Amino acid sequence: MAQPSDPTQQLSNRGSTSVNAPQSPHPRAKISRALAETAPPADLPSFALVPGNPQSPEWHLPPSVAGASTPWLCWSGSLAPHPFTPDPRNWMRAGQEAFHRWADARAAEHAARNAGNDPSAVRCAVLPHHTQLLSDLSGQMRLWHQYGANGIGSVLHPAALIAPSMLRDLEDHLLRAFTMLGPRCILCILQDIDLLQHDDGGTEVRLLPWGSGRMPHAQVERLLNEHVPPHIPVCIPEDPLPA
Secondary structure, eight states: OOOOOOGGGGOOOOGGGOTTOOOOSSOBOEEEEOBTTBOOOSSSSEEEEEOSOTTSTTOOOOHHHHTOSSOEEEEOOOSSSSTTSOOGGGGSHHHHHHHHHHHHHHHHHHHHHTTTSOTTSOOEEEEOOTTSSSOSHHHHHHHHHHHGGGTEEEEEOHHHHOOGGGGGGHHHHHHHHHHHHTTTOSEEEOOEEEEEEOTTSOEEEEEEOTTSSSSOHHHHHHHHHHHSOTTSOEEOOSSOOOO
């Protein structure tokens, strides 16, 4: 079976200036790669994405992000070496226990950093992906219930949740995603999708620029304005999200 490609490398957009950008009252957000020597951009809302696999021993927070006042983002990761390589353990007990150990550690760091301050202030947020530890809406809702008051936020990233088997019920999945996470997220990311067929018969969902794929765009724009509070920023990435 062919190895899945990195879906983040399929993104290319002109951000909030795109002709495909939805009309909404939501502020536009930026996502930048977090580097040790570079602080996140000053023009807010802005989020620094820490790349890599958070389940790897080599993964760490750059100093500029660890000391920043704005929330940072990361992927939930995989028990496989690469964050976007599917591993059956990701959806089993071993994967869920690994993710909760990671989240517990981030919550403890947040509590130590914010001693005497608001403990519910968001410190970091986790990006979902259907191949990773945080792979579905149920997991995102558990994250919100268990860690939302401990500095870990949820991201509404509908395209990243869609696996090939979900395309036939795409509109229903989008409705659930916006209804459940829209009022609870700290950031909404809009990307498009298409289905890639491999020579061996396997398929994978690829992320594309918003407005250029299979997403029911009118429905997404309606759900965005109906279920996501207007102060929640929306990101339409200009460049590939760091892997």
